[in-house]
Amino acid sequence: MIAVRRLSVSPLQLAVLASTALILLPLGYVTALALSADSTVWHRLWTTRVPELLLNTVSLAGAVALLALVLGVSTAWMVTRFEFPGRRLWEVALVLPLAMPTYVLAYVYNYLLGYGGPVEHLWQMVTGPQSRILSPQSFWGVTVVMALDTFPFVYLLTRSALLSFNVSFEEVARTCGASPLRTMLRVTLPLLRPSIVAGVALVVLYVVSDFGAVSLLRYQTLTYAVFQQMTGRSDNQAASILSILLVVLALLFLLTERWFRRKSRFYQTTGRYRAPQRIQCEWWHATALTACLATVTGLAFGIPAYLLMMWSLSSEAQAILDARFFGFIWNSALLSSLAAAAAVLVGLPLAYLANRKPTWLNLGCLQAAYAGYVLPGPVAALAVLVLFLNVMPFLYGTVIVLIVAYVLHFLPAGLQSLEPSIQQITPNLEEAARTLGLGVRETWRRVTLPLIRNGVIVAWVLIFLQTMKELPATLLLRPVGFDTLAIRVWLEASEEYYQLAAPSALLIVLVGLPALALLLSRDWRAA
């Protein structure tokens, strides 16, 4: 036992405490602002906006979750249980929608399904000139757009669960006299439930915090309302009240999911694993499967991507590809690189210390860093805005405010790839280096960093790509006249200048594609 311990705090510990403060302070300020509000403000909001907003948000989340569940599970089943020509292609293609930010898909569907759009033309040719189709700017319109954009979460998780599924369970069910259908309903699907629920949880969080699609499709949710309060009414107090509601809603939902997952956590009692064999398909069966998968990927990615390309090649779009446009690209790239670097620098000490010295303080700091998980973009922006207005007003309107908001918002994504890479290297390696005469710093430079380098790079790339397509925080906090690609898409699309929005949108989608490779290989959660 060491009797006396030097009472000194390592620089690493200080860095961790500082970053935690950076994360918690904005939240504290927003909460304080909301709670300090006059009761009449609460009352006014509670009686006018809140019931409608809550209902809209919850029902949208529910409907999208249901649709994404059906799409995700069925497509995952098709590509894992059947063998047909092109299966591997579809396996990858089904992830592509994730490269498309919701505001891009929303704006394409605004055109496709909108008044006087091509689908309406087709429809009226069939059913007569007066008939209407599903409007994109309705509950079901938003639901379809969001479900097409988010079902890959469910797909990815269900697929990986199906691939690692121990087929002995199904075989033993068959020896108990169960038909294939009964086996699927009573054994396979119940065992996949934890993965499916995790996928649906991602979808719901995504929907609740989405700003792009609901703003373009003019559907009132809590997230959109926070944004409107900040911009339209410049009422930060009302915005912070709505934000608190939103965070509580997200937290409630997360806790439910955690509880459910703990309840239905299944322990594999088995050691040996036998992979399922895919069913060889007849030609007609293969055709039917291909048609299903082509419809889903076509609607979610193929048709929108095709339209974006056509629009980008139009003369209107070509005309805006000037120095200004490259300025937007530069702005996006600069912001994203800075945000990614900052988030990695903040996240690395947090993850490292929490894993190497898991004291309650360090673990608490790490948990705090995950707060961004339940902070939708506008809320993160509001929190950082309130902090800076109170503490350092002179920084307001600079890129620094924006970067802080990004770090707050995207740190969880970075941590999710930093943490495993640190957990993977055993402390013995560092200890071995110390016994070989290396100092703390040398050990870090020559042993730890090289080993976690890949995790750091992945974290950086993921945050870079996320920031690239981030919309609401950028809209709210950017310096005057500082436009990024995402901003341009949103601004042009809001005015229904479809062609003008296309080049920026296409670029965002293209840049987003590499993230999918990462996603397919390992770190699906982070993107």
Next chain:
Amino acid sequence: MTRKETGQLDGQADLYQPTSSILELRSVSCAYDPRRPAIQGISFSVREGEILCLLGPSGCGKTTVLRAIAGFEPVRSGQIFLSGRSVSSPSETIPTEERRVGMVFQEYALFPHLRVDDNIAFGLHHLSRGERTGRVQEMLHLTGLEGLERRYPHELSGGQQQRVALSRALVQHPVLLLLDEPFSNLDPDMAGRMRQEVHALLRRTKTTTLLVTHDHEEAFAMADRIAVLNHGCLEQLDSPELVYHIPATPFVADFVGQADFIPGKIRQAMVHTELGEFPNPLNRAEGTSVAVMIRPDDIHLTPDQSAGPRIVGRQFRGSENLYTVRLPSGQVIHSSEDSTSVYQEGTPVEVRVSATHTVLFDADALPRSPNIGQRGDSKPD
């Protein structure tokens, strides 16, 4: 022996359906992708109430046989009959759920989302609730699982999990029970106890059983008859005693226990070896090179200063001492002696063989190395 017996079965099969045979395989072959084992021309039948054991090293195809019988693998040629009905042939594979076979997987495959009683009742959904509960209770009683019915599988010990798996298979009164390495996930102590327990239970319920294992001790303890498989072929099908004492091939001899092969030559109707003369039961021709298989328990050592053979190693095994002895020619043999007979290494000993029967193999049937290669995964005793 083997070859003859299976040959007879083939001949009989065309003439009549033996009513007492629950399962019959007629020259069944399976082949799929080259990575996995295939079986070739396997024929045997299992009589009602019998416990038959498929024994062989891993990769010999024994699990494939089991999976083909359960209907998980299609057969490429040959036919499988269950209760006289053809269930598998190259043209038709009856679905597993219509075969009425029960199966216990090596890893039990208990449904982790169902409690013990729901696991056991899984195959009884066609019965009324009352009947179902009755059958489950009866099974719980039979396997000593009373009081555990509301537990989840992960809350059970290994032995209890196995009992649940067994109950789940037996509760539907299968015509044939398939056990795939059922004791390999238990620690040796538990495995021994479960063997006895399961054996008694199968006897009591008169369940026709096919058991797959790589452990010859398990096969000896459980089986009425043993079928030894190697490289996808049936090498011998006999009672455990015959398999041990009169193995049909050098592989079987070596796989089911320690065996030494002493080279010899036929002269004057006797086998002449370094350890003396043996009768020539197969009437091999004069001058043929042969090998005599001898088990360590048939070799006895007496210390003798003038003797040529020397002890070069001793392994204490509790109930016996296993000695390694080098003969003057360099040939190495093994002898099992009493637990209390302790001799130093290097002691010269006289070697005496007391076999009641002689097992002869052609010298060229033996593999090169004195220890036949595939012993690797048979458990050390």
